[in-house]
Each structure stands twice: as structure tokens, then as C-alpha cells.
Amino acid sequence: MNxxxxxxxxxxxxxxxxxKLFSHxxxxxxxxxxxxxxxxxxxxxxxxxxxxxxxxxxxxQAGLALHCTINEYSRFDRKNYFYPDLPKAYQxxxxxxxxxxxxxxxxxxxxxxxxxxxxxxxxxxxxxxEDAGKLVHGQGGAVAESYVDLNRAGTPxxxxxxxxxxxxxxxxxxYLQKLRSILLYLGVSDCNMEEGSLRCDANISLKPEGSSxxxxxxxxxxxxxxxxxxxxxxxxxxxxxxxxxxxGKVETETLLFDPVERKTRSMRSKEDAHDYRxxxxxxxxxxxxxxxxxxxxxxALPELPDAKRxxxxxxxxxxxxxxxxxxxEKPMASYFEAAVAAFPAEPKKICNWITxxxxxxxxxxxxxxxxFPVKPEALGELVRLVSEGxxxxxxxxxxxxxxxATGKRPAxxxxxxxxxxxxxxxxxxxxxxxxxxxxxxxxxxxRGGNKNALGFFVGAVMKETKGQANPKSVNQxxxxxxx
Amino acid sequence: MNPEKLTLAQAIRGLLxxxxxxxxxxxxxxxxxxxxxxRPDKLNAIIGLHPEKAESLAAGLREGAPLAGxxxxxxxxxxxxxxxxxxxxxxxxxxVSPYTGGAxxxxxxxxxxxxxxANMDEFAMGSSTETSHYGIAxxxxxxxxxxxxxxxxxxxxxxxxxxxxxxxxxxxxxxRQPAACCGIVGLKPTYGRVSRHGLIAxxxxxxxIGPITNTVEDAAILLGAIAGYDPNDSTSVDAPVPxxxxxxxxxxxxxxxxxxxxxxxxxxxxVVRAAVERVVAFYRAQGCEMVPLSLPATKYAIGTYYVVATxxxxxxxxxxxxxxxxxxxxxxxxxxELYFNSRSEGFGxxxxxxxxxxxxxxxxxxxxxxxxxxxxxxxxxxNDFDAAFAKVDLVLTPIMPEPVFKIGAxxxxxxxxxxxxxxxxxxxxxxxxxxxxxCGKDADGLPIGFQLIGRSFDEAGVLAAAxxxxxxxxx
Numbered sequence: 001m002n003x004x005x006x007x008x009x010x011x012x013x014x015x016x017x018x019x020k021l022f023s024h025x026x027x028x029x030x031x032x033x034x035x036x037x038x039x040x041x042x043x044x045x046x047x048x049x050x051x052x053x054x055x056x057x058x059x060x061q062a063g064l065a066l067h068c069t070i071n072e073y074s075r076f077d078r079k080n081y082f083y084p085d086l087p088k089a090y091q092x093x094x095x096x097x098x099x100x101x102x103x104x105x106x107x108x109x110x111x112x113x114x115x116x117x118x119x120x121x122x123x124x125x126x127x128x129x130e131d132a133g134k135l136v137h138g139q140g141g142a143v144a145e146s147y148v149d150l151n152r153a154g155t156p157x158x159x160x161x162x163x164x165x166x167x168x169x170x171x172x173x174x175y176l177q178k179l180r181s182i183l184l185y186l187g188v189s190d191c192n193m194e195e196g197s198l199r200c201d202a203n204i205s206l207k208p209e210g211s212s213x214x215x216x217x218x219x220x221x222x223x224x225x226x227x228x229x230x231x232x233x234x235x236x237x238x239x240x241x242x243x244x245x246x247x248g249k250v251e252t253e254t255l256l257f258d259p260v261e262r263k264t265r266s267m268r269s270k271e272d273a274h275d276y277r278x279x280x281x282x283x284x285x286x287x288x289x290x291x292x293x294x295x296x297x298x299x300a301l302p303e304l305p306d307a308k309r310x311x312x313x314x315x316x317x318x319x320x321x322x323x324x325x326x327x328x329e330k331p332m333a334s335y336f337e338a339a340v341a342a343f344p345a346e347p348k349k350i351c352n353w354i355t356x357x358x359x360x361x362x363x364x365x366x367x368x369x370x371x372f373p374v375k376p377e378a379l380g381e382l383v384r385l386v387s388e389g390x391x392x393x394x395x396x397x398x399x400x401x402x403x404x405a406t407g408k409r410p411a412x413x414x415x416x417x418x419x420x421x422x423x424x425x426x427x428x429x430x431x432x433x434x435x436x437x438x439x440x441x442x443x444x445x446x447r448g449g450n451k452n453a454l455g456f457f458v459g460a461v462m463k464e465t466k467g468q469a470n471p472k473s474v475n476q477x478x479x480x481x482x483x
Numbered sequence: 484m485n486p487e488k489l490t491l492a493q494a495i496r497g498l499l500x501x502x503x504x505x506x507x508x509x510x511x512x513x514x515x516x517x518x519x520x521x522r523p524d525k526l527n528a529i530i531g532l533h534p535e536k537a538e539s540l541a542a543g544l545r546e547g548a549p550l551a552g553x554x555x556x557x558x559x560x561x562x563x564x565x566x567x568x569x570x571x572x573x574x575x576x577x578x579v580s581p582y583t584g585g586a587x588x589x590x591x592x593x594x595x596x597x598x599x600x601a602n603m604d605e606f607a608m609g610s611s612t613e614t615s616h617y618g619i620a621x622x623x624x625x626x627x628x629x630x631x632x633x634x635x636x637x638x639x640x641x642x643x644x645x646x647x648x649x650x651x652x653x654x655x656x657x658x659r660q661p662a663a664c665c666g667i668v669g670l671k672p673t674y675g676r677v678s679r680h681g682l683i684a685x686x687x688x689x690x691x692i693g694p695i696t697n698t699v700e701d702a703a704i705l706l707g708a709i710a711g712y713d714p715n716d717s718t719s720v721d722a723p724v725p726x727x728x729x730x731x732x733x734x735x736x737x738x739x740x741x742x743x744x745x746x747x748x749x750x751x752x753x754v755v756r757a758a759v760e761r762v763v764a765f766y767r768a769q770g771c772e773m774v775p776l777s778l779p780a781t782k783y784a785i786g787t788y789y790v791v792a793t794x795x796x797x798x799x800x801x802x803x804x805x806x807x808x809x810x811x812x813x814x815x816x817x818x819x820e821l822y823f824n825s826r827s828e829g830f831g832x833x834x835x836x837x838x839x840x841x842x843x844x845x846x847x848x849x850x851x852x853x854x855x856x857x858x859x860x861x862x863x864x865x866n867d868f869d870a871a872f873a874k875v876d877l878v879l880t881p882i883m884p885e886p887v888f889k890i891g892a893x894x895x896x897x898x899x900x901x902x903x904x905x906x907x908x909x910x911x912x913x914x915x916x917x918x919x920x921x922c923g924k925d926a927d928g929l930p931i932g933f934q935l936i937g938r939s940f941d942e943a944g945v946l947a948a949a950x951x952x953x954x955x956x957x958x
Binding site for chain 1 (some may be wrong): 560561562568570575580581582584646679680682683684686687688714715716717718794795797798801802803804806807808818822842845846847848855
């Protein structure tokens with residue numbers, strides 16, 4: 001039997017506000033344990049939460065960027081459970097009335113089996129909530145003890161919940177990548193996955209192909225790498241398929257993915273599921289958001305990747321693929337735009353440099369374009385030099401390597417090294433005539449009809465001139481002399 | 484000087500005339516407590532004496548602060564930096580507050596100096612101050628009787644001459660009922676009038692801090708010193724604070740006072756009814772118009788109150804888990820045991836009962852039947868009062884259907900204990916201000932009180948009408 005895979009993602013995003021969601025403690029990462037906490041973050045009795053309006057604004061920005069309805073009335077609830085990383089023994093979250101409802105985003109997927117395609121994935125909701133602290137186990141002497149660090153407790157999160165519309169692990173990854181890209185464009189989160197600023201849970205079920213009834217689902221908790229998400233979902237889909245094809249029943253349970261063993265294991269079964277006893281948070285009045293406020297936030301939104309991609313295709317004549325690559329990361333798009341501003345005549349050439357040479361170099365060194373030694377203005381200049389015939393493509397590549405190493409501008413390097421293109425017909429003609437004399441075999445081949453033999457002479461001329469010959473002129477002269 | 488029978492107004496005058504210093508006054512209160520503590524039937528109204536705190540605060544007293552350094556007793560559920568705060572519970576044994584809450588900060592800025600902590604029902608859960616981990620408190624009028632609760636320590640201390648004035652907290656009558664039991668005045672302000680920041684929560688949507696004093700005038704003075712918006716409490720309201728003391732002089736003439744039938748039913752004992760009828764006659768004589776009323780949703784109030792209050796409490800008290808502060812049960816083998824043992828050993832019976840009730844009403848499958856239903860009744864009660872206040876300025880009722888009860892009389896019967904709150908919980912559910920004022924004694928000489936309920940944020944009107952009666956009473 002064939003199976004349809006049904007996946008929904010719940011993505012938790014830490015908002016990059018200066019202070020926490022309900023206290024004035026700082027949110028920054030890496031401080032000494034419990035140093036970024038107030039009495040409220042430590043759950044001291046009598047303390048009361050006060051909503052951080054900046055966190056609310058960022059949640060609304062995310063909602064608008066993801067085509068959500070921003071609810072005029074939203075409210076916080078208490079989610080009750082005991083765990084030492086949760087100092088109040090309840091998490092303040094939005095259960096009944098989230099700040100954003102509905103919405104969608106478009107993903108593009110490159111699936112070896114299905115080819116390249118784009119899909120719209122709908123969102124159920126976005127709500128605001130506070131993060132928990134973390135436990136540190138087994139430090140401090142002979143006795144195995146656990147410690148609580150509440151620096152992260154109270155950090156503002158948005159939880160973005162998708163409809164169960166994703167149909168493969170690749171789509172799930174594409175969704176998470178697109179979400180991350182949009183959030184980075186907005187600047188509402190640093191989306192640093194290693195530090196846990198972006199993490200996701202996946203709900204997975206299978207059903208017979210074409211069937212409308214959903215199967216029992218499992219939930220994989222807390223994945224914070226794209227690789228992990230891909231591996232976990234692929235594993236879980238295969239596992240469920242094996243269970244179903246063996247005549248078994250998929251148990252509704254919560255799972256953890258072990259990236260070393262590369263398999264999921266049970267965290268808790270349905271029977272152990274918490275009853276969170278949600279009820280309205282009496283310490284916080286409902287959140288009322290006016291249309292004026294939403295309109296003002298909408299008007300100030302930056303250009304988002306989809307709009308940028310469309311504009312690159314329209315204004316610069318880039319292909320969909322190239323435009324997608326450029327806009328997928330905001331710093332790359334900014335780099336491209338700065339380079340084009342420096343030399344507006346050839347955006348396609350600039351794009352090629354970025355997607356091949358620069359992307360390649362960045363990948364090798366695991367570096368970011370923001371700290372790349374070749375500034376976009378320098379790249380623009382390099383492309384201009386080639387375009388104006390001042391240097392050849394080959395020279396440009398050599399210069400580029402030096403620009404990476406030294407950070408120097410290409411025009412300066414050209415001057416420094418005395419590079420100039422030999423377009424002088426007389427000089428080139430002399431070299432060509434000598435080479436033809438010295439190499440009767442390739443001449444015979446060429447004249448015998450093997451036009452590829454021309455390449456031999458072009459290469460030889462370039463070698464003689466250390467790449468400084470104008471390739472157009474060389475081709476012309478050779479063709480004429482070999483006739 | 485003797486703090487006994489000294490009103491807050493008199494104490495402020497004495498302090499301003501420098502007849503005594505704030506420290507001397509605080510020490511005199513402390514001495515009264517220490518003397519009484521030698522008796523086998525001690526009041527046990529105060530469970531922590533901190534005169535050194537009052538003295539150190541007196542050093543920073545602001546010139547012209549309206550309370551002029553008067554020592555004020557605070558209930559053991561309010562955070563004062565550097566002082567223990569335990570809600571009279573074993574689970575907070577040894578806990579010292581790391582900060583001062585909003586209302587107490589304002590009190591201190593206005594020259595009211597915390598010098599001691601008052602006994603109370605554990606976590607304010609009770610109507611008799613019998614559930615305290617620090618022992619029962621007694622009624623100074625007759626020590627065989629309870630002082631009421633949960634702010635029984637605050638009321639007993641003020642009535643018993645151990646404090647000049649006190650702060651209590653009122654979730655379902657916990658200021659008004661003990662004030663009535665001890666023959667003094669207690670005011671529950673409008674929800675949002677006084678900051679809850681620093682008040683250890685019982686029922687967050689119901690709790691308010693308010694004054695417990697010898698006179699209505701004192702209540703007006705003390706309310707003025709604690710009321711006002713606090714950015715640390717998102718449920719406090721940014722509305723101007725009137726001069727409550729100046730407002731006392733307003734005549735009640737022409738006021739319309741509602742008498743709700745539901746509060747004068749057969750369930751009200753004759754001695755209580757007779758005492759309240761005398762108050763009705765007084766206001767009529769003052770030129771008030773008495774208006775018969777019905778508040779039909781009242782019959783659901785007690786059930787609703789115990790759903791809302793326990794639901795909120797079940798979450799509010801979950802943080803007392805032995806992990807970060809307070810008492811941790813020693814020797815737990817794992818996390819589960821740490822939680823179970825710390826909470827089992829740390830909470831008393833009544834607190835456990837209410838946590839279980841609250842957990843139950845919020846449970847999956849029961850939420851709609853209990854909590855959601857309670858929210859609907861709460862709305863109906865509010866509608867009742869909105870309709871009433873369209874016709875009248877104030878509502879007058881007894882505080883309790885029966886006179887003060889003896890220690891132990893109800894402690895084995897929780898339902899009967901809960902019913903003592905039947906006339907007081909509505910003001911909390913609706914959020915309106917209400918005052919309790921003494922109006923006579925029963926055959927055993929124990930005090931009886933009446934209640935005036937006003938419109939939201941009309942504490943001034945409530946106080947003025949109460950003062951008109953109170954100023955005429957012999958002391």
C-alpha cells in the first residue's frame with residue numbers, strides 16, 4: 001500500500017528583545033547562571049508579570065509577514081505543570097486567544113523524486129509565551145546533583161503552528177528554512193539554532209494514499225538543526241510505515257530524536273499526557289490591539305524575501321533559481337544589492353559571482369558573507385573592469401583570490417601589478433604566427449576539419465601572455481591565420 | 484503612651500507634636516504584644532516583631548509624610564524587603580523577602596512603618612485564623628471566640644491594643660469579616676485600587692489589600708496612603724486617588740441605599756437582623772432613601788467564589804515546591820519525592836483541600852462545568868450590581884448571617900465555615916468596594932457588623948456614609 005505523510009510543525013522562536021516577556025531582566029545569552037533574573041523570573045511569591053510591549057510588537061510583525069490575521073483581542077493563559085525549570089509551575093502562554101490567527105507562507109522544494117516545486121503552507125496560529133529555564137545535571141562533587149539556571153526563563157517566544165499540510169521531510173525542512181529566512185528579514189529573532197533561538201516540534205502521521213481520515217500521530221520534540229529535522233522525520237515516517245505494514249497500530253506518543261543513534265525514542269505515552277489545566281491568567285488584562293497600531297507596524301515592515309525575489313527577476317532579469325538563492329539569506333541579498341549599486345550595468349554577472357565564487361568560498365570556510373573580506377563595492381568594481389575590457393575573466397578570478405587574501409580593491413591590484421590586457425593586434429599577431437610555425441600538427445588537424453584544435457592555440461597564447469591577452473582578439477587573429 | 488484605643492488619627496497628631504517618636508510608638512506596641520504573650524490564652528495576633536525595621540525606616544521619614552511615622556501592622560502575606568514572610572505556612576518557613584511590594588512601598592513613602600507581621604489563616608484560606616501554622620489567634624473581646632479570618636491577626640491586634648492600624652487582604656471577606664468579629668472597621672477597596680504587587684496571591688482576580696482600623700476615619704487615612712496605580716501590577720488602575728479623609732465630611736442626606744432581599748432572608752439570625760435594622764433606621768433618619776432591591780444571582784455566589792478562588796489558588800500555590808526557596812523536605816530520593824514530600828509536609832489540611840478543589844475544577848472534562856460556569860455567574864452577579872447601582876448609591880447588608888463563633892465551632896465542618904463568607908464574597912467577585920462597620924453586640928457581648936457596598940472606585944462615598952454612622956458611636 002502507498003501512504004500519504006502528514007506533517008505539522010510547531011516552531012518556537014525566541015524574540016530578540018532587550019528584556020524578558022514579563023520582567024525587566026536582560027535576555028542576552030551566555031551570562032553567569034541565574035545572573036539575568038529578577039524576583040519574578042525566580043518565581044518569588046507576590047511578583048506580578050508586566051507585558052513587554054516590544055515583544056508584542058515583534059509578534060505582530062511576524063504575524064503580518066506571514067499573512068496572519070492580527071487579533072484585536074488576545075489573552076494570556078496559565079499552562080500548569082511541575083518541573084524545576086519552570087519557577088512558577090505554570091507557563092504564561094496564549095491558549096484560547098492567540099495574538100495571530102491563520103496565515104500562510106510559500107515554500108520551494110527541491111525533491112529528487114518530484115523535481116522542483118513551490119507550495120503554499122497554511123498557518124494555524126502564532127502565539128506569545130515565555131520560555132523556561134534550563135537544568136544542569138551532574139556537576140558539583142561526588143553526589144549527582146542537578147542545578148537550575150533561570151537566565152532563559154521568561155525569554156519571549158512566539159510559537160508558530162502550521163496546519164498539517166507538509167507531506168515530506170524535505171517540505172518540512174523547506175518550511176523551516178523559509179520561516180527562518182522571513183524572521184531574519186524582519187529582525188525579530190537572531191534565529192540562532194545552536195543557541196536554541198529557533199527550535200521545532202513535528203507532528204507526524206501516515207494515512208492510506210488518498211484517504212481523508214488522519215492516522216494516529218506522534219510528536220517529535222525539540223529539534224534545533226535542519227539536518228536533525230530531516231533525519232528525524234525521515235526516520236519516523238519509515239518507522240510508522242513499518243508498524244502499519246506489519247499490521248500494527250501507531251501509538252499516540254511524544255518522542256525525542258537521538259541524533260547519534262539516528263532514531264526516535266518514546267518520551268511519554270498518551271496515558272502520561274499532561275492535563276495542563278489552562279485557564280485565563282488573572283494577573284494580565286486582555287491584550288487589545290487597535291487597527292491603527294497594526295497598520296503602523298505593517299507600513300514599517302521591511303521588504304520580505306518573496307517580494308525581493310520577484311523584484312530581482314523583474315528588475316534584474318535573474319532566473320527564479322538565482323533570485324531564490326540570493327534572497328534566501330538577507331545578508332546575501334544585501335550584499336548583492338550593494339554590489340549592483342556600485343555597478344548597475346551587469347546584475348546577472350554580479351549574481352553569478354555571488355552564487356558561484358563567493359558561495360563556494362563561504363561554504364569551504366564555513367564563513368558568513370557579513371564578514372567576507374571582499375566588500376560588495378569591490379565586487380562591483382571587479383565586474384566593471386571585466387565588462388570594460390580592462391581585465392580578462394581569468395585575471396578577474398586571480399584578482400578575486402588576492403582580494404580575499406588581502407582585502408584590496410581590484411583597481412588598486414591592477415595598478416600595483418601592472419596588469420593590462422594586450423589588445424594590440426600587432427603583438428598578438430606575431431605570437432600567433434610563431435606558434436603556428438612551431439606547431440604543424442595541430443595546424444594540420446585544424447585544417448583537416450577538427451575545429452577544436454583552435455583551443456590549443458588559444459591556450460598557448462594565453463600561457464605566453466600570462467592571461468593578459470584579450471581573448472576576443474586572439475580568437476579573431478587565429479581564425480584568420482589558420483584559414 | 485499606651486497604644487490601646489489610640490486611633491491612627493490621634494497617633495499622627497501625637498507624632499507631629501513630637502509627643503513620642505515613631506520608634507517609641509512601635510516599641511509600645513511591641514511591649515503590649517510581649518506582655519500579652521505571657522498569658523496562656525494569648526491573642527497570638529502577631530507572629531513576627533520587627534521594631535528595628537520601623538526604626539530604620541523612621542530614619543528616612545519624609546518631611547510632611549501624612550502618616551508621620553505611625554507603626555503599621557502588616558499581614559504575613561505581604562513582602563517587606565529583609566523581613567520574613569510566610570503566609571502563616573510551614574512551607575515558607577525561613578523565607579526572607581527579597582523585595583518590598585507596591586502597596587507597602589507606598590505606605591512607607593507616606594510615613595507608615597511596618598513593625599510587625601500579623602497572624603492569618605494559612606495562605607489566607609479560612610474565616611477564623613485557625614489554620615495558621617503559628618497557632619490560632621483569639622478574639623480580644625472574648626478569648627474563647629475566633630477573631631474571624633483570614634486577616635484575624637490584623638483585626639485582633641488592632642482591637643486588642645497591640646497595633647494602631649493594620650493592613651489586611653481580602654479575597655472573599657478576609658478584611659471585613661474579622662474586622663466585624665473584633666468590633667472594628669475593615670475596608671476592601673475596588674479591585675485595582677491598591678497594588679497587589681508583593682501580596683502573596685491566593686485568588687488573583689479577587690485579592691485586594693485594605694485597611695483594618697479602629698475608626699472609619701482611620702480607614703480613610705490608611706487607604707489614602709496605599710491606593711494608586713502601580714506599573715508593577717497590570718491589574719491596578721491608573722485613576723486619581725481622591726482625598727478620602729476630606730471626603731468623610733460629605734453628608735449622607737439624599738443618598739439612596741439599597742437593601743437587597745437576599746441578604747435579609749430567614750437565614751439571618753434575629754440578633755444580627757435587629758442590629759442592622761438599627762443602622763437602616765439611622766440612615767433613614769439622616770435623610771437617605773432606603774430602596775428595596777433584589778440581587779438574584781447572589782444565591783450562586785458562594786459556589787462561584789469557591790470555584791474561582793480555588794482554581795486560581797491551585798496555580799498560585801504551585802510555585803511552593805521546595806526547589807528554590809522556603810522549606811524543602813529533607814532526604815528526598817528524586818524529584819517526584821522532593822515535590823510530594825515538600826508539599827505534603829509544608830501545606831496544612833485546608834490549603835491542601837483547596838488546592839485539590841481548584842485542580843479538580845480546572846481539569847480536562849470539568850473545566851466547562853465548573854470554571855466556565857463560574858465565569859458566567861460572575862458576569863451575572865456583575866450585571867445584578869450594575870442594575871442596582873443604576874438605582875442606588877450604596878447597598879447595605881449584614882457582614883455575616885450569624886454572630887461570631889467560638890474557636891473550634893466550625894473547624895471540623897468546612898462547608899459551614901465556607902458559608903460564613905456568604906455576604907462578603909460578592910464584592911470580590913464583582914470587584915466593588917465594601918466596608919465593614921460595627922453596629923452592636925450579641926447577647927454574649929460579641930460584636931456585630933454591617934456592610935456598605937459602593938460603586939467601583941467610589942471608596943469616598945462608601946467611607947463618607949460609613950463615617951456618618953461611625954462618628955456617632957460611643958468608644
